[in-house]
Amino acid sequence: MDGLKSEEETDNYKKAQNWWEDKGTKRPGFKENSRGDDLQKEVEWIQRIFVNHLNRCCKKVKVCGRSKRCWTVDITENIKILGSLKRSRKKGEAMQQQVEMQLSNLQLIIRQSKKKMWPKLIHSATRGPVWQALGYTELGGQQTTKAS
8 A cells, every 4th residue: 555646546445455355255265175176266256356346446548559658759740740741742742752751761760669668668567566467367358367
């Protein structure tokens, strides 16, 4: 709870904690003499409850080009320039060669931006708890479990 920033986040955390305690107490406990299929059912239940809880409580992230880490002001500016060149080309004020050159420049800037972004992301996100939790969530509608 130390990392929570606002009163609203603290309240949400407490609500989530109460919700989990309520759900968890209604389940029979897993015992030492339980069978393997009992363990499998328990894992599936935890995964389903965890994913449903995240879907209910967490903000949905919509992925588009501008929401990606590599998106920069340079990319935005070059897209605007490319759009104006394409409009000028339709009017006959610019040549196709200019449009192709700007498109090539835009693709180069995007590649450079991605090349800079990946090492930073990998360096900052190794061995974090987010990767531990990610192994138990559903991605794109497919169920996944933590890799061994």
